[in-house]
Amino acid sequence: MPIDQNGDTTIEGVSLRSLPKVSLHDHLDGGLRPATIIELADAAGVAVPERDAAALGDWFARQADSGSLVEYLKTFDLTIAVMQTRAGLTRVAREFVEDLVADGVVYGEVRWAPEQHVAGGLSLDEAVAAVQDGIEQAEDAAASAGHDIRVGQLISAMRHTDRSLQIAKLAVSWRDRGAVGFDIAGPEDGFPPARLREAFDYLAGQFFPATVHAGEAAGLDSIRSALLDGRALRLGHGVRIAEDVDVVGEDGDEVQVRFGDLARWVRDREIPLELSPSSNLQTGAIAAWGTTVADHPFDLLYQLGFAVTVNVDNRTMSRTSLTRELALLAETFDYGLDDLEAFQLNAAAGAFLPIEEREELIDIIAAGFGR
Template sequence: MAEWLLWGDVDAATLPKVSLHDHLDGGLRPATVLELATEAGIDLEADDPDSLGAWFRDRADSGSLVEYLTTFDVTTAVMQTAPQLERVAREFVLDLADDGVLYGEVRWAPEQHLARGLTLDGAVEAVQRGLEAGVEEVRRTGGSIRVGQLVTAMRHADRGLEIAELAVRHRDRGVVGFDIAGAEAGFPPSRHRVAFDYLAEHQLPATVHAGEADGLDSIRSALLDGRALRLGHGVRIAEDLVLERGAGDRSFVTVGRLARWVRDRRIPLELSPSSNLQTGAIAAWGDELEDHPFDLLYQLGFTVTVNTDNRLMSGTTLSRELALLTEAFDYDLDDLLTFQLNAAEAAFLPLEAREELADRISSGFEAIE
């Protein structure tokens, strides 16, 4: 595992972390993709793990969410049986734990994994077996990690209510929340209003992909129609900020009404810096990490969290994302602690579990200091 050093001597992997936005079908190991594809008779564009990992990163570096999403045709193709799902989920947990993650939410769309006979419930159960196997393996080696499933509906499909009902059925068997994902522009959360109504009736929390490939109207719909407790990415809330130059070097930021609501209500933003660059989500501000509005949002008091989105497609880890942000914005350990405590507060866990998680994070950071 590559080390991502902070300030020359602190390995970011030693920091306790929370992962809120991490897709199961975007977190496979390249070697696993190769092995499962060979077993299934699927041809790939590369025949060794390093080359395949580079292929995923190159294809994802398109500047377009729609093009970025085409890489998932490969990963979902090798996640169509219960053994495949179990293996991918188990390895997913092991890789999170190896990166210092104490709590992770694993989002994925069961409706994309039915091509070889699995039912929706069977798919969720297979993933849960894999997650539990990974947690147990971490425990046996002296570690500790907790994970939960975020069951996701594809926003361009018409199965939102069916998937919401699936999530509620499994809420006491590993599922902690609901999401919608996929091509954002043209497919607003309002299309799935009946699903979100059902979730609200059954008190299952939702996070909604919004403000990545579409703007403020998408975010507004996520909050109104989706009753989102978190925004998946949400980076384009920065479109509701107006930067005005004053006298000398002074500048002022006018915060729009929607942005004020998100900030003042402490609605967490699941920001994914590397992914946001790849998909063009921050194109309005630039094409380098230093152009990302992450720091502006942080300085203005938004509840920012750091995420990977898809570790395979971005060739990243949470440690790498923290190291990149530290280099870009000169953050210190207190800043990184804030990001993790924000994520712990935003986790779809009971209050007592969130408080315990925050205590473990704080203790872990104190030990490093």
């Protein structure tokens, strides 16, 4: 089951790229086309390490493959620097959605932190409007070409700054105008969700959903704080929940495990895990288990009944796509179409959409997988 140069593969006679997909964890500033970065950098007077688009793509992948989330995050200095104008934000958002369409995505949530995009003079509100304009342009173009896609914004606050309440209010103000949820991003270790409790209290009072980066660079305490302080409905990555699952033996093909209270709660409440296999390798999030996709606890969590979803995190840094992430998992764990459909159904069920629209999305996935 070889993966071709575009990250695609065929399973049971079906191209993975052609299947309907749901993308829940995808950063706007981590999904720029290298050629676009060069053009925007030239216009803004920003230096780039490589002048050729392919070479720049190689540079991102090389820099991101550090085994450290802190080092991984440094690659965003360049992408954020070229996203400081209305035109730049609109173009990046439009191309972002175009690339989702090319990847077979039918519903996506794009997360980004507006507070990082006001150095050029834009207000927070103007920045969100610019991104929404780009999203809608691409949605309309896709519809004209016969591909229906909907993309919602996840407005993120940086967890190491002191603007979380302001950003939470910004997100709620864009409810029904493009924003579907809230997130916190940036350095996880040392900056627990409890630090942003006031913002999460406000969001809870507004019944506005939140997903929280947790269980990536920090462990179980981070996940616990995301659930208790952040009222997280999903866990951004959340891969280290596997630290609360002890494998105590094997009985034939079955693994015998002992659940901690936290892991059991996450599994039994079907709290979606926004897993990103390639990114989790690059940032060292799965270092406790190993350094290859085969070492990722994805399959363990899936087999144990956790609501696992598959995501790209940052397409540029990981030089990946949702199709490629699914292909890697299928190749590594011998998954078939039923398994890949289950991941999409988990994502659809966890989408920040009204129940009626989630049910429609589930029908689209079932039809696309031939059910």
